[in-house]
Amino acid sequence: MGRFERYLSLWVALSIIAGMLLGNLFSGLFNFIATVEYAHVNLIVAVLIWIMIYPMMVQIDFNAIKEVKRRPKGLLLTIAINWLIKPFTMALLGSLFFYVLFSRWVDPHQAASYVAGMILLGAAPCTAMVFIWSQMTKGDPNYTLVQVAINDLIMVVAFAPITALLLGISDIVIPWQTLLSSVILYVVLPLAAGAVTRARLPKARLNQLCARLKPWSIIGLLATVVILFALQAQTIINNPLIIILIAIPLLIQTYGIFGLGYIGAKLLKLPHKIAAPACLIGTSNFFELAVAVAVSLFGLHSGAALATVVGVLIEVPVMLSLVGFLNRKNHSLT
Secondary structure, eight states: OOHHHHTHHHHHHHHHHHHHHHHHHTHHHHHHHHHOEETTEEHHHHHHHHHHHHHHHHTOOHHHHGGGGGOTHHHHHHHIIIIIIHHHHHHHHHHHIIIIITTTTSOHHHHHHHHHHHHHHHTOBOSSHHHHHHHHTTOOHHHHHHHHHHHHHHHHHHHHHHHHHHHTOSOOOOOHHHHHHHHIIIIIHHHHHHHHHHHHSOHHHHHHHHHHHHHHHHHHHHHHHHHHHHHTHHHHHHOHHHHHHHHHHHHHHHHHHHHHHHHHHHHHTOOHHHHHHHHHHHHSBOHHHHHHHHHHHHOTTSHHHHHHHHHHHHHHHHHHHHHHHHHHTTTSOO
């Protein structure tokens, strides 16, 4: 790991501060950036995420993907955590904190709205950022692709029923444009570009290209952090207490789900390159989908929308802490 990557947590902290300052100083600029979207997917952020994950897509060997079926335990762990555990623990934690522990500070109507946003986050496991976390933990790129692909297929059929059950709403409207656009932008297009690059370059030149692209992956991550925090700077300043209250159960959920995945990986004796992405896929969230559904169901200025935004704000710092933990425990999973 190079010096730049070694101090990534520091660069992220500085990016958060820079985003907050820039968001307040140049609010008009970032308000414009917020409008550059299609189906609730911000296209500028999409480009930055594309820059992040393209280097990993170049490493995917389609001939090796067929080997995944010989090691199904990692896939089973991902599916179990994402769809049998995570949405329900999020609903339980949200209800416990906002209906019981935080009831003196939050009125019941707002509490229900915040819990709804948390449920939407819990039922939307990550698609795009998993690739960058997998790369940072030296995960198997082929296996990670299959995990993400299966996760997306399940999400198409399971997201609406699970959220409807937990929210008590029978007419959940799924923003299919958001779901499909995100999958195309974050998975299909960079995967196709990576496949074309891999097919046209000899191995030596391909390795050189990957080495040159690696810093750009981190730069894309830092630029994304700056924009996300700049877009939400006013929200954070105007609602500091409620941001903290929402963040507490989200943090417990995130670390708790990661802990379950980590224990499951140890029990299944998964190798690090499979276990690390398996632990992180369930921990991270598909925040574009969660935000879009929250806005369409409850409104742009609702507590549900705010809760999904808080999920966005805490994700990168938390995931970096988990990446660091996995890298330190590289050989302890088996």
